[in-house]
Amino acid sequence: MAVAEFIPSSSLNKRTSLYSSQLSYVSTQISHQRRLSVRSLPRTNYSSQICCSVTSKEAQAPTVVQADDPKKKNECYGVFCLTYDLKAEEETGSWKKMISVAVSGAAGMIANHLLFKIASGEVFGPDQPIALRLLGSERSLQALEGVAMELEDSLYPLLREVNIGTDPYEVFQDAEWALLIGAKPRGPGMERAGLLDINGQIYAAQGKALNAVASPNVKVIVVGNPCNTNALICLKNAPNIPAKNFHALTRLDENRAKCQLALKAGVFYDKVSNVTIWGNHSTTQVPDFLNAKINGLSVKEVIKDTKWLEEEFTEKVQKRGGVLIQKWGRSSAASTAVSIVDAIRSLVTPTPEGDWFSTGVYTNGNPYGIAEDIVFSMPCRSKGDGDYELVKEVIFDDYLRSRIKKSEDELLAEKRCVAHLTGEGIAVCDLPGDTMLPGEM
């Protein structure tokens, strides 16, 4: 068994003097970290500093922190402050280079499920060390520290760094993935246009920050609603990052649609494939049963109840969130987190032969005749390299076309309503109606 050499970082010493309020916390963690080192070090030859920092104006001591590396402004506390000089050990010679994953809204309900999946290796693989960069609002900073503490206590070997903060320019530094969940809930009496504006401003600011400090090829998944238009705002504010790298999460809708088709057909859901969600993550979304398959057969061959498919199926998918709130008393967070994992895994693993997945992506030369320059959910395939291509072999009928058109019209209206945030002039809000999904206000 290899022996770990335990070297507290020099920056830790600096930090403990600068962050006096956290000094005792750091100290009490050291013995704990020694225990962690016994557990994790024999498994690795990976040299790393595990670091958790707070980057909030409120949390910082008045003294300006001078880190050894000026690019590394963040300082740390707790178990993640401790630097290990891990000695050679063959077992983890196959570990990959660490990736940096930024998550906004990290103190929220969805993130509370998602972060632990990422840290465990479930998302990026058991050989992929992770640095988590967690962004919260000023109001959620205390809760964010609580999240970091739970991550500490989970002793995940793959989790090499954790930073927390409220400044996206610090938290998004060098991020290779940005999972943007943070958003304001819709207040009482707030018009949908108001929500588009208030959350659009968040996504404009975060787009600018990603553009300035993230990895130039960062992959961005926007979850906070209204997610399609937030993704459009974000990408417009990040001109140096390829627009193709931005996604709006419609995978929960796809998963719900698969479940409903499986229920109706009386098969387990692994038999349902090729399900596309077209359009907006709203009640105008179009779960496509024309191209979907059950046991490799067209859904319409298996479910002959056209009335159910055309009238009830879509509504069931849309109302799922609302029904869940009635039962559970809160909105779907666990299944949303699972769908974010699915969305990432669909980009980092090759798509199974003949199948595809849905994701909201920037329309720029799409083969379906959908308006360009919006973020629209469409069928995609990936080679597992983080990139995707649109699926060409899909069919349309009048029903599908007319439904898609409605969602397209809505997204074009949303785009006009946020023109002030995308750099395209004065906003004009003529939204067709209230189409937020129940439970995701």
Ligand SMILES: NC(=O)c1ccc[n+]([C@@H]2O[C@H](COP(=O)([O-])OP(=O)(O)OC[C@H]3O[C@@H](n4cnc5c(N)ncnc54)[C@H](O)[C@@H]3O)[C@@H](O)[C@H]2O)c1
């Ligand atoms: N696309 C989807 O499929 C889908 C599904 C479910 C929920 N959602 C949306 O996801 C969002 C989050 O849901 P939740 O249940 O986690 O909500 P939540 O209220 O539990 O968490 C949101 C968190 O975001 C934080 N936040 C607010 N403004 C922020 C900012 N500027 N920067 C960073 N963090 C900020 C809040 O403090 C809060 O902790 C909502 O907009 C919801 O509608 C989307």
